[in-house]
Amino acid sequence: MNAMLNHTHDPAARSWVASAHAEGCDFPIQNLPYAVFRRTGSREPYRAGVAIGDQVLDLGALAVGRQLEGAALDGARACATSALNEFFTLGPSVWRALRHALFALLKDDAAPELAEAVRGCLVPQAEAEFKLPANVGDYTDFYTSIDHALNVGRLLRPEDPITPNFQWIPIAYHGRASTLGVSGQRFHRPMGQALPPGAKAPVYGPCARLDYELELAIYIGKGNAAGEQIPLAKAEQHIFGIGLLNDWSARDIQFWEMAPLGPFLAKNFATTVSPWIVTLEALAPYRLPWTRPAQDPQPLAYLEDEANRAAGAIDIRLEVWLESEKARAEGSGPARLSSTSFKHQYWSIAQMVAHHTVGGCSLNAGDLFGSGTISGPGPGEAGAIIELTRGGQKPIALPNGEERRFLEDGDAVLLRGWCEKPGHARIGFGESRGTVLAARA
Amino acid sequence: MNAMLNHTHDPAARSWVASAHAEGCDFPIQNLPYAVFRRTGSREPYRAGVAIGDQVLDLGALAVGRQLEGAALDGARACATSALNEFFTLGPSVWRALRHALFALLKDDAAPELAEAVRGCLVPQAEAEFKLPANVGDYTDFYTSIDHALNVGRLLRPEDPITPNFQWIPIAYHGRASTLGVSGQRFHRPMGQALPPGAKAPVYGPCARLDYELELAIYIGKGNAAGEQIPLAKAEQHIFGIGLLNDWSARDIQFWEMAPLGPFLAKNFATTVSPWIVTLEALAPYRLPWTRPAQDPQPLAYLEDEANRAAGAIDIRLEVWLESEKARAEGSGPARLSSTSFKHQYWSIAQMVAHHTVGGCSLNAGDLFGSGTISGPGPGEAGAIIELTRGGQKPIALPNGEERRFLEDGDAVLLRGWCEKPGHARIGFGESRGTVLAARA
The missing domain is CATH 2.30.30.230 (Fumarylacetoacetase, N-terminal domain)
Incomplete structure (x- = not known):
């Protein structure tokens, strides 16, 4: 029970x-x-x-x-x-x-x-x-799916896809709060610098490798004072609930700009969340044990305890759908690109909170965490198009005859999420929808 | 004239x-x-x-x-x-x-x-x-001193100290707004993970390589709407003024956590700004041409224009002083660690604004930019202790007989800034002071 x-x-x-x-x-x-x-x-x-x-x-x-x-x-x-x-x-x-x-x-x-x-x-x-359901003071984006890290890491660093810290740290970076938008957000394809393959100098132009990222939006309820850690055992008392989040990503801009300090313009032009926040209490029937592969290191003490092992994970089913401008005009509707569950995530939400505050960083009510891209282990479980198309090498065929290597102007990306299992009521997250407009300038 | x-x-x-x-x-x-x-x-x-x-x-x-x-x-x-x-x-x-x-x-x-x-x-x-003089919605930290990049890069990547994007991009990452504090800020030495030299697994404990970073605090006056670029020629109309900023940095935590997405806990426990904001108009007498080394690449068009070349730089003299607990008790006062000028910075403030918005990111009134650590080309011009002590290898001797490789508990770090030149009134920035307290476990 x-x-x-x-x-x-x-x-x-x-x-x-x-x-x-x-x-x-x-x-x-x-x-x-x-x-x-x-x-x-x-x-x-x-x-x-x-x-x-x-x-x-x-x-x-x-x-x-x-x-x-x-x-x-x-x-x-x-x-x-x-x-x-x-x-x-x-x-x-x-x-x-x-x-x-x-x-x-x-x-x-x-x-x-x-x-x-x-x-x-x-x-x-x-x-x-x-x-937006909250005034977000600070937005933090995590990187906690090992399958996503492997899929993207293999494209960038085939010999060494996962950085040595991944199994020790719920990796995160600070994101941009000013461009958060609610479902229905429409944004222009970003302009920026990218380094074409083999080129010595970057070029300026519209992003050519526009992507989405399937994530959850985790809302901080009660915060903590600067200098005070939130221990793992109390971490969930600080979480109000969970929505859907699309961390739109300009891959060509990202791969040129991100060394050594991380993604910046590649991520800060738009981030779309669902209107609805499902409370942690509503999600209780869908809790699962948090496990790690047997060969992986034991986390440091501040990142592991019995309660987290017993019920740190949550089985939230997630899907990404794409509706092209042509499909909208035809009325043929969106096509499903992938399907996975948050249960595969390497680090739990409680671990994210404990890690974020271990050095004394204060969280405030309304702060937002992105879970990091959610990719599962199987085929068709990847949470970003760059993973599904192997860096744009293998296009996806859409049911109406179009294909995609990356997102095109007019594309709408829909995220959907729900929980269900026998003997419990199915509960859903609604939808997060965002639309790519043509670049300006 | x-x-x-x-x-x-x-x-x-x-x-x-x-x-x-x-x-x-x-x-x-x-x-x-x-x-x-x-x-x-x-x-x-x-x-x-x-x-x-x-x-x-x-x-x-x-x-x-x-x-x-x-x-x-x-x-x-x-x-x-x-x-x-x-x-x-x-x-x-x-x-x-x-x-x-x-x-x-x-x-x-x-x-x-x-x-x-x-x-x-x-x-x-x-x-x-x-x-704090403004409610800071988003805080962005730049990385625009080539001498700082070289000094730190040589410690981390001796064969390749500067990433290829440095001379093309005013590099930046998103910082944490919730732990910004005004001069007088006192914070506990952060706890966290670090990888000891030669170790295979990280250890948890108080930061052993605590550092400061000498920066300027640049306040956005008027913002822009999402999707609208601020062109270089109009960038300074969006800047209200400038203060001092200390980007406290936990180097051991930073070097373990920062691949691949950048610094996170290493920087988010405290950031200290001066109370006073000097307006851009007051700084007009101290403008200088913005130049780049002749052998360096010509910036992309959105990052260069005549006005920026003519007066993009500002000669702001800057100093870092350290007052140890012992020096406070003795009454021997703070000791100067370094002295430089903002005129050496590789990228100008206008270039930071134009780059930040080129992809459509919105800025809001009160948003804060850190200039990035300000280090000059000469000896004693470095804006962080890790540079002055070559990664802790060469301790600094303080006048009262103490020495420092990194900051110790009780140390106060003071930043000072002013402008002066013959035929003009000297104007100052006041002071930013912050104090390191012992770690809380």
Whole structure:
């Protein structure tokens, strides 16, 4: 029995919002993810909401009603603003109180007068527009998939694909917060410098090797003071939840600029996250033991403990889909490029937090971690096109007859994620969608 | 004749604040740098002020008086808050209007009733405490001194000290904003992983090779929208001004973690800036032509133009001083470790801005650039202790009999900067001071 489970994970629970239990719905009553929204095109203030079926439960509206009390009401009041940061700072007991209160209000046995009042706070998702769910102070991008590291490393350093630190350190670098965007983000293909094969001097022009990276967006809930470590055992108390993240990457720019200090312009033109954040509590049924290959080194003590070994991993199924401009025009729809699970990741989220703070770096509520590209061990499990096409050598055939070595103008990339297993409710992450526009200049 | 000069640069100008023209004073009437302050230990709100002699002119107080009007008043009102970001967004015409209005009010020929009213807005610097002058959304650290790159590169890659991109790209990486602190910052020596020489596995412990880096803090005034480049010719219109910056660095942690994605924990535990920001307008007399060695490649077109060649460089004299705990106890004072000038930097500030935005990355008001370590070509001109001691091989002898290979607990590092040349008023940057505390385990 999983000690993290409680009645909000009961797969038999049903909501009076009928769409919540439609086949394939990402947002049953067991999920209850958060986003920041308003009615599309309106001048309403943005505020937080929770997904239920095809609706958003408006927490700004609910917070001024009489359906909540105590910690849950405190939580909802903190959600009545244009970013979730204040709610994040309230910590796990308030996050839990609000989840449990919303579960009770949305459940099919809620008192009719309560359900009626809550029904008045629902907004159809189809009529909503979203913004970034949090004001992100600092964004950190990790590099924690050994299959991704191997796939890309073999292209760059065939004799030595993995750096010696990979199995010791949840490697990360600081990313750019100013160009984070929510699903629907459209950005121009970046201009920049690249060194053509065999050339002695770089050339300036539009990126010729534009890529995506399939990642998770991990949101810091409560932070820590500078100089104070967050030990592994407490790391998950600092995580609010998880969304999807596309770390768009300009490979030609990247490979020319990144020695010796890492990627810069190759990554800072756009990063797209999904609107919805699935809470860590909702993900409890999908926890798995964190393991490492037997031949790999034992992590240093600050990166390993019993709880992490027992349940450090999470089985989140992930897919990348590509919709070309031609496919959109034809109406033939997006094509799936790959499919994998976050369970393969070499380092766990708790290990990322413990490592990030081991030297005293402060995290703040709303800080964002990218998980690093998520690639699984099998064919078709790679989280970036450079891996699928072996550096552009082997094009992918799309169902409508097109092929791709890298992304082309007009391409939309969609990330999707969900969890499912027998005996548990399927919960989904919604979608992150971003579109490549032609270069300017 | 330098077209950037105007009457506020007149070296003969004098203020009725007598201390402004004391020998060696950093803050004559030709300077007028900005900081955010309040009376030490008070519960006053922080607000912006301008340095004049040993005083701070309180812009919050001045903004509610009748001494300013028009754009200058708009500027002062935007300064009556706890960060300069709003003032930054008003742009160069307002920055200039306020400088010129303050110059007139502080000049020795100001009308006595005006001077009297302004005198009521002065707070002695000795009674003030400071905070970060801006809310920094994103912090970018550059790597633009070729002497620094050579000095460090020779330690790490003796056969190939400079990466091939150095003379083509103003190299940079994203830094951590959450641990920026103002002069006076005290931080614990970071814990972390390092690979001892010859070892096969890393060890965990306190950083054994703690270093400083002498840099300038460059503040973005007006930003740009995502997807819009800031061309070189307009780059300086987006820069508000310059302070001092110490990019504390844990070298043992850095050299183990930084392949392949760059420095992370080695740099994110603390970064210290000076309270004062000297405006670009105040620095006009100290502009120099930007040149590159004749044998070096011609930069790509987006990184070179006539204005940058004519006046892209700035002659800012810089010094690093170290005060050990023993020297503090003895009262023997700090010892100078090195002395150089920003004029040696390979890439100019305008080139940094143009490069940062060439791929469409948005900059926001209050974003911070570190210039990168500033090392000059001569002996004793290195901006980091790892360069001065050749990786810790050749200790530095301090005047009180101590020696240093790297920083020790209790060491305070002071950065100082100023500009001077015949026929112009000397203007200074004040000081950035930070202190190393013992590691917390």
